[in-house]
Amino acid sequence: MAQNFDVVGIYKSLLLNxxxxxxxxxxxxxxxxxxxxxxxxxxxxxxxxxxDASQQLKSSVRNSISLSAGCDLFLRxxxxxxxxxxxxxxxxxxxxxxxxSFVEKADACRYKIxxxxxxxxxxxxxxxxxxxxxxxxLLLQKAAADHKRFKVFVTxxxxxxxxxxxxxxxxxxxxxTTIILDAAVGYVIDKVDMVLVxxxxxxxxxxxxxxxxxxxxxxxAKAANKPFYAVAESSWNDNQYDLPTYNADTxxxxxxxxxxxxxTSEDGTIIAASTASSASPSPASSQTALHMKTxxxxxxxxxxxxxxxxxxxxxxxxxxxxxxxxPSGVSDELIKLYL
Amino acid sequence: MSKHNELVDDLVAKLKRRQLVGSSTVSQATLKLLIxxxxxxxxxxxxxxxxxxxxxxxxxxxxxxxxxAVGNIIRRVLHVIREEFREAESTASQNQSEVHSxxxxxxxxxxxxxGETGSTPNDNVQYPSSLxxxxxxxxxxxKDELENIYDNIKNQxxxxxxSNEIIxxxxxxKTVEEFLKMAAVKRKFQVLVAESAPSYSGQEMxxxxxxxxxxxxxxxDSAVFAVMSRVNKVILGTHAVLANxxxxxxxxxxxxAAAAKHHSIPVIVCTGLYKLSPLYPYDDDSFNVTFNPDSVxxxxxxxxxxxxxxxxxxxxxxxPEFVNLFITNQGGHPPSYLYRLIVENYDPxxxxxxx
Numbered sequence: 001m002a003q004n005f006d007v008v009g010i011y012k013s014l015l016l017n018x019x020x021x022x023x024x025x026x027x028x029x030x031x032x033x034x035x036x037x038x039x040x041x042x043x044x045x046x047x048x049x050x051x052d053a054s055q056q057l058k059s060s061v062r063n064s065i066s067l068s069a070g071c072d073l074f075l076r077x078x079x080x081x082x083x084x085x086x087x088x089x090x091x092x093x094x095x096x097x098x099x100x101s102f103v104e105k106a107d108a109c110r111y112k113i114x115x116x117x118x119x120x121x122x123x124x125x126x127x128x129x130x131x132x133x134x135x136x137x138l139l140l141q142k143a144a145a146d147h148k149r150f151k152v153f154v155t156x157x158x159x160x161x162x163x164x165x166x167x168x169x170x171x172x173x174x175x176x177t178t179i180i181l182d183a184a185v186g187y188v189i190d191k192v193d194m195v196l197v198x199x200x201x202x203x204x205x206x207x208x209x210x211x212x213x214x215x216x217x218x219x220x221a222k223a224a225n226k227p228f229y230a231v232a233e234s235s236w237n238d239n240q241y242d243l244p245t246y247n248a249d250t251x252x253x254x255x256x257x258x259x260x261x262x263x264t265s266e267d268g269t270i271i272a273a274s275t276a277s278s279a280s281p282s283p284a285s286s287q288t289a290l291h292m293k294t295x296x297x298x299x300x301x302x303x304x305x306x307x308x309x310x311x312x313x314x315x316x317x318x319x320x321x322x323x324x325x326x327p328s329g330v331s332d333e334l335i336k337l338y339l
Numbered sequence: 340m341s342k343h344n345e346l347v348d349d350l351v352a353k354l355k356r357r358q359l360v361g362s363s364t365v366s367q368a369t370l371k372l373l374i375x376x377x378x379x380x381x382x383x384x385x386x387x388x389x390x391x392x393x394x395x396x397x398x399x400x401x402x403x404x405x406x407x408a409v410g411n412i413i414r415r416v417l418h419v420i421r422e423e424f425r426e427a428e429s430t431a432s433q434n435q436s437e438v439h440s441x442x443x444x445x446x447x448x449x450x451x452x453x454g455e456t457g458s459t460p461n462d463n464v465q466y467p468s469s470l471x472x473x474x475x476x477x478x479x480x481x482k483d484e485l486e487n488i489y490d491n492i493k494n495q496x497x498x499x500x501x502s503n504e505i506i507x508x509x510x511x512x513k514t515v516e517e518f519l520k521m522a523a524v525k526r527k528f529q530v531l532v533a534e535s536a537p538s539y540s541g542q543e544m545x546x547x548x549x550x551x552x553x554x555x556x557x558x559x560d561s562a563v564f565a566v567m568s569r570v571n572k573v574i575l576g577t578h579a580v581l582a583n584x585x586x587x588x589x590x591x592x593x594x595x596a597a598a599a600k601h602h603s604i605p606v607i608v609c610t611g612l613y614k615l616s617p618l619y620p621y622d623d624d625s626f627n628v629t630f631n632p633d634s635v636x637x638x639x640x641x642x643x644x645x646x647x648x649x650x651x652x653x654x655x656x657x658x659p660e661f662v663n664l665f666i667t668n669q670g671g672h673p674p675s676y677l678y679r680l681i682v683e684n685y686d687p688x689x690x691x692x693x694x
Contacts, residue, residue: 119621317583317619323687324619326583329678 005037007053008060022134024070025106027057031074032099035092043082046092050078065200065209065307074099109321114139117196117231117319121148125193128153128185128221131211132162132169133198135231139319140196141173152177153188155213159306162211182213189224199232199318204334206312206327208232212305218314227316232330343376347395354402354409362408362578363485363513366613369399369412370482377416378475383466385424388474392417397692405628405654407579407587407616412481413692414617414685419477421686427466427473484668488611489514491668493521499607499666502526504571507563507599509533510589511540511547512576514609518666519574520551529554531570533563535591537634537651560591564598573599573606579626580608580615582681584659584674587626590652596661605663612667617681617690623656 011030015021021029034053040046054071058064078095085091113135121127121143127150129136140152152170156163156179163179170177180188195217201209208214208230221228312327322333350372353359359368376395382388396413403409492514500506500522508515508530519530530548534557535541542557549555558566573595577588586592586608599606620626632649659674672680 120619122622323690324582326675326678328675332679 005034005053007031007034007056010034011057011060020107020134022106022110023061023067024073025103027054027067027070028074028099028106029103030057031071032096032103035096035099038092041088043085043088046088047078047082050075069201110135110138113231113319113321114142116324117229118143118146118148120194120229121150122193123148124150126151126153126191128155128188128192128195128217129166130155130163130195130197130214130217131157131160132165133211133231136196136198137166137169139231140170140175144173144175150175153180153192154178155180155182155185155217157211157213158182159212159304185213185217186220189220189226192226194226195221195228197228197230199230200307202230202232202318202320202330202334203309204331206315206318206329206331208310208312208315208318209307210310212308215308215310215314218310222314228314229317229319230310230315231319343372343379343395346372346375347398351398351402354399354406357403360406362406362614363488363611365403365406366408366412367482367485369409370416370478370485372399373413373416374475374478374482377420377478378471385421388420388424389417392420393689393692400692405587405626407618407626408613410618410692411613411616411685414689415481415613416478417689418684418686419481420474423470423474423477424466427470431466485611485613488613488668489517492609492611492666493517495666495671496522497525499574500526500528500572502528504528505531505569507531507533507567507570507573507595508544508575509541509560509563509591509595510535510538510576511544512609514611515574515576516544516547518609519548519553523551523553527554529556531556531558531566533558533560533591533595535589536560538589540589560594563591563595564601567598567602567604570599570602570604573604575606575608577608577610577614578654580610580665580677581620581626582617582678583619584662584665584677585620586657586662587620587654588657590655593655593657593661596657600661606661607664607666608662609666612669612680612684615667615677615680615684617685620656620658625656627652627654627656629653 007030010033011026014026014029015023031050031053034050038046038049040049054068054075057071058068061067077098081091081095117139121140127140129140129152131154140150143150152175154163154166154170154177167177167179197208197210197214197217199208199210203209208218210230218228312331315327318325318327318330320330320333325333350359350368353368354365359365373392373395376391377388380391382391392413396410396417399413400410496518500519504526506519506528508519509532522528530545530553532541532545532548532555535544536559545555545557575586575588575592575595577586577592579587581587596606630651630653632651635651636644636647636649638644662674665672665674665677667680669680
């Protein structure tokens with residue numbers, strides 16, 4: 001059984017060995033490894049072990065949004081194919097083959113998306129990006145390789161220091177890059193021509209889940225009438241219609257609070273605020289928020305989410321592996337995918 | 340290959356010299372040429388034909404990149420070709436055996452990627468001899484559609500225009516002209532036309548409308564905002580519609596649309612689907628041209644012309660949030676729906692003509 005097979009260990013070592021690998025692809029790859037080692041003899045046992053493993057994966061990291069999208073995609077694929085199994089062993093083999101070919105092709109997807117976005121970067125333009133996203137960096141590197149001259153502002157993203165990573169990568173590609181404070185987005189918006197962000201996930205209404213700060217960037221961009229583009233790969237799309245549930249189940253446990261309480265953290269996240277109706281916190285739970293160990297903890301107590309949700313009406317276009325789409329177009333494609 | 344070259348050269352030259360202008364004219368000329376190219380050349384596989392059409396398309400598009408309708412028509416034809424081959428392939432494989440052949444992937448979504456079996460499409464399919472005539476037939480249908488495009492659009496006129504309304508428009512658009520004339524058959528309404536300097540095509544439009552018995556008033560472009568509060572609807576023609584729902588339309592359109600938005604007046608755009616392009620406005624000037632500035636400030640103003648720069652941009656880019664409704668030959672659509680029409684009419688592999 002899967003108990004003696006360490007999925008999480010495999011996953012971590014995959015990411016460690018190749019930093020270019022994205023989380024969902026790594027997740028699928030580790031699940032494929034699991035299948036290789038699986039000694040399950042019945043489909044039910046087999047499915048159970050995969051589900052179990054993806055659960056382990058999901059709970060092993062703090063920010064599981066894109067990871068669970070990868071796991072879910074693979075699970076859905078396995079479930080769909082489990083109906084017409086003639087021979088269990090050959091079926092398992094074909095799953096392994098397909099999983100591996102997926103991992104190979106997924107990387108090509110990132111290049112394709114970067115290619116799509118390049119024409120949007122004009123000579124002499126100034127681009128504002130947020131934190132660090134592999135595909136955004138790749139897009140800008142490609143544009144620079146096409147001899148386009150442009151400048152980049154990148155937010156520091158104090159939580160992960162992703163902006164500093166971005167700046168390193170972009171400067172190495174010869175792109176003039178300025179790091180700004182997260183709080184300085186409003187200050188620089190007049191100087192930039194477009195805003196470009198990555199995507200942890202895209203929800204079914206075409207909205208965007210991304211590193212914290214994206215939502216406020218989108219609002220500022222809208223107010224200044226600047227285009228706000230998101231670069232997403234469609235496997236990382238999430239089919240969560242019901243945002244309040246989404247928030248309670250997945251977003252809130254990424255809180256970096258010292259003494260974490262799922263109920264109290266909810267009222268702090270932006271999503272809960274924007275879709276408040278069902279997620280209003282009870283007075284009792286607010287009291288537990290004050291029940292902290294030290295006064296220092298109390299001072300630092302507050303909501304500190306890793307990701308936020310940007311509603312579709314703030315997004316100009318999304319660059320995906322299906323092409324350049326409007327948020328309503330993404331919504332349509334997602335519904336097709338999960339139907 | 341040489342059988343069609345003279346014809347292609349001819350059309351390329353005409354496009355370059357701007358002897359052929361206007362979406363409707365260029366798209367009909369393109370279609371006529373493509374019918375000849377497809378029927379006079381030897382081809383046996385889908386790839387061969389697609390490459391052939393794309394190579395012609397590339398030359399035509401480069402000849403005048405602002406005539407987006409040329410590219411659109413070529414994409415429509417490519418789409419038809421792919422569809423016909425796909426159909427022929429599926430019937431062929433059904434005849435051979437009950438082997439399930441996966442449809443050629445039209446999109447490479449991640450899920451499809453996972454589901455791909457890795458089987459290569461078999462190249463040695465025997466296509467039925469009727470394939471060529473089927474493709475030509477389909478293209479002729481596009482041609483018919485182009486010729487009857489105004490009928491389908493103007494039939495929706497009485498749904499959009501009501502009695503005693505005041506309509507505003509700008510420039511001369513055949514589509515809008517037909518639309519308004521059709522509405523005038525049943526209803527009595529008033530039209531305000533901005534004169535559209537420096538081409539003054541709005542004046543011509545006003546003349547045509549008044550000939551049809553419509554109560555028409557010409558206003559200077561500068562009065563658009565002032566008069567807008569009295570208007571019930573703005574009906575616009577366009578040169579092209581971009582993938583996000585934005586317009587490339589005669590200059591002055593943006594100003595009119597912005598004035599309408601300020602007063603919350605609905606903006607309706609009448610357009611044939613052949614004007615719908617799968618390209619995005621990479622920036623506001625992507626698809627613009629500047630014309631001879633003589634009509635703005637002539638050489639007779641010699642003293643002045645030395646001291647100033649005069650430009651005469653022909654088009655405006657109007658972003659999609661200014662448009663409320665598109666009336667096409669397939670019905671009324673909001674701007675957010677246009678991507679759907681693009682998916683239905685064009686193959687994603689044909690958005691660029693790179694071979």
